[in-house]
Amino acid sequence: xxxxxxxxxxxxxxxxxxxxxxxxxxxxxxxxxxxxxxxxxxxxxxxxxxxxxxxxxxxxxxxxxxxxxxxxxxxxxxxxxxxxxxxxxxxxxxxxxxxxxxxxxxxxxxxxxxxxxxxxxxxxxxxxxxxxxxxxxxxxxxxxxxxxxxxxxxxxxxxxxxxxxxxxxxxxxxxxxxxxxxxxxxxxxxxxxxxxxxxxxxxxxxxxxxxxxxxxxxxxxxxxxxxxxxxxxxxxxxxxxxxxxxx
Numbered sequence: 390x391x392x393x394x395x396x397x398x399x400x401x402x403x404x405x406x407x408x409x410x411x412x413x414x415x416x417x418x419x420x421x422x423x424x425x426x427x428x429x430x431x432x433x434x435x436x437x438x439x440x441x442x443x444x445x446x447x448x449x450x451x452x453x454x455x456x457x458x459x460x461x462x463x464x465x466x467x468x469x470x471x472x473x474x475x476x477x478x479x480x481x482x483x484x485x486x487x488x489x490x491x492x493x494x495x496x497x498x499x500x501x502x503x504x505x506x507x508x509x510x511x512x513x514x515x516x517x518x519x520x521x522x523x524x525x526x527x528x529x530x531x532x533x534x535x536x537x538x539x540x541x542x543x544x545x546x547x548x549x550x551x552x553x554x555x556x557x558x559x560x561x562x563x564x565x566x567x568x569x570x571x572x573x574x575x576x577x578x579x580x581x582x583x584x585x586x587x588x589x590x591x592x593x594x595x596x597x598x599x600x601x602x603x604x605x606x607x608x609x610x611x612x613x614x615x616x617x618x619x620x621x622x623x624x625x626x627x628x629x630x631x632x633x634x635x636x
């Protein structure tokens with residue numbers, strides 16, 4: 390069977406991989422389709438919940454930043470246009486991003502639906518996304534809004550300290566090192582990421598609220614927004630999501 394360059398020929402794929410993929414597809418065949426949008430500020434737990442939802446419901450995860458980079462690298466017609474825009478210092482247009490999502494959702498991995506993360510960020514983007522899905526005869530089913538108090542986020546994020554060479558992370562309140570400011574294993578000093586300071590977080594949160602509140606209102610009118618209490622422990626948030634998506 391001919392294959393596109395860079396992808397393995399079927400006969401070269403180990404049997405155990407083929408069998409596990411076949412079993413996965415059989416399990417997925419009984420799942421109902423879901424098209425989800427995840428909205429939440431930095432540190433709200435979207436990154437923790439997204440892989441769980443993806444695996445449980447056999448969805449594909451669409452992070453628009455990654456998709457744009459992949460389209461540019463693959464030199465698809467839309468990727469070429471996106472690269473032109475970026476090279477000229479401009480923003481990639483909403484139509485281009487929606488076009489890249491349109492291409493992605495037609496892949497076999499997105500057959501059961503998708504999780505959109507980081508898009509739409511404006512009402513215009515939401516409208517363009519809806520129009521594109523309507524042409525495919527589908528629509529967004531649920532918008533999961535990871536709702537969390539800014540003060541809790543500040544505590545979560547500004548307390549994070551990292552050991553740069555190993556990637557080990559600590560938290561002054563929730564997972565402190567044995568000795569303040571020092572890695573448990575090597576005794577080397579810990580650092581705080583530039584983005585994890587209160588000032589940076591405050592500006593990111595202001596931008597987030599200003600940008601996304603109209604998007605949440607837009608989908609609320611369609612009665613598809615579910616508010617999640619994202620300050621709860623991840624296990625409880627996961628259970629809440631499962632309840633919502635199983636109903």
